[in-house]
Amino acid sequence: MSCPRISEGSCELVSLRQGTTPEGNRQRRTSFRSKSACLGAGAALSANGVAIMSRRDERSMASPDTSPLDQVSKFPGSIVVMGVSGCGKTSVGEAVARAFGYAFIEGDGLHPQTNIAKMSAGVPLTDEDRWPWLGEIGRQLSASAEPLVVSCSALKRSYRALLRERAGGDLIFVYLQGSRDVLAGRMQHREGHFMPASLLDTQLATLEEPIGEPRTVVVDVDQSAADVIKATLAALRDPGLSS
Numbered sequence: 001m002s003c004p005r006i007s008e009g010s011c012e013l014v015s016l017r018q019g020t021t022p023e024g025n026r027q028r029r030t031s032f033r034s035k036s037a038c039l040g041a042g043a044a045l046s047a048n049g050v051a052i053m054s055r056r057d058e059r060s061m062a063s064p065d066t067s068p069l070d071q072v073s074k075f076p077g078s079i080v081v082m083g084v085s086g087c088g089k090t091s092v093g094e095a096v097a098r099a100f101g102y103a104f105i106e107g108d109g110l111h112p113q114t115n116i117a118k119m120s121a122g123v124p125l126t127d128e129d130r131w132p133w134l135g136e137i138g139r140q141l142s143a144s145a146e147p148l149v150v151s152c153s154a155l156k157r158s159y160r161a162l163l164r165e166r167a168g169g170d171l172i173f174v175y176l177q178g179s180r181d182v183l184a185g186r187m188q189h190r191e192g193h194f195m196p197a198s199l200l201d202t203q204l205a206t207l208e209e210p211i212g213e214p215r216t217v218v219v220d221v222d223q224s225a226a227d228v229i230k231a232t233l234a235a236l237r238d239p240g241l242s243s
């Protein structure tokens with residue numbers, strides 16, 4: 001079981017859904033993540049069962065690999081890490097959240113169970129399936145007094161427009177861009193995740209890349225996880241994003 005983490009041994013975001021046992025949740029996501037087992041004292045469950053790790057907890061889990069990033073000045077505004085399934089949203093989102101001391105929300109954890117069941121069965125989601133999910137992500141972004149890092153595929157311009165509108169305008173998108181071959185490899189090697197690799201092509205067909213959209217950075221994922229994270233953090237230091 002490979003685990004190209006930059007912070008080996010650290011706890012990760014916990015995403016528990018109501019009615020799902022920690023064990024079931026672990027099976028639905030990736031088998032190498034400790035998830036519920038590491039829900040720390042500062043973590044809290046939102047109304048719909050998604051755990052948000054507190055900033056204090058995340059700081060305490062920062063690995064030596066990310067500690068120099070404590071020097072990064074506080075970044076103004078929430079960040080959505082976007083892209084098709086398998087591009088690295090969770091891996092990168094968690095690391096960015098640790099670096100900035102923000103809470104991380106796993107967007108997959110906010111899907112209604114009907115969406116998870118559809119995707120698990122190899123059926124792509126429709127707009128109608130996604131709107132309530134995107135609305136919930138937007139709600140969490142707007143309800144948070146502190147900036148958040150959220151993983152969300154945000155495949156279409158209209159989806160991103162909704163998230164921007166709900167978040168109040170300060171949202172930054174990190175688009176993790178990769179070739180079909182690279183993405184297919186990542187999905188095939190991932191274990192215990194509900195999303196079948198067969199859905200990659202519909203994800204790519206649905207994707208409207210955010211090229212040229214405001215406050216958006218694009219990162220090539222055809223490099224090691226550590227390098228993708230470094231490149232993301234470097235791109236986020238662009239002072240132009242703060243305005």
Ligand SMILES: Nc1ncnc2c1ncn2[C@@H]1O[C@H](COP(=O)(O)OP(=O)(O)O)[C@@H](O)[C@H]1O
Pocket residue numbers: 003004083084085086087088089090091092151186187189190191221223224225226228
């Ligand atoms: N840059 C990378 N190099 C190699 N493997 C990676 C990289 N980024 C992520 N992975 C692995 O690829 C798989 C998909 O990553 P994940 O973060 O779950 O993507 P997403 O959340 O976008 O579906 C996981 O097994 C993860 O460990």
Ligand SMILES: O=C(O)[C@H](O)[C@@H](O)[C@H](O)[C@H](O)COP(=O)(O)O
Pocket residue numbers: 083084085086089090108111119125130153154155195203
């Ligand atoms: O909009 C969608 O079709 C879904 O949100 C999809 O893009 C998402 O990727 C899945 O939830 C799989 O989860 P991962 O993105 O973690 O692979």
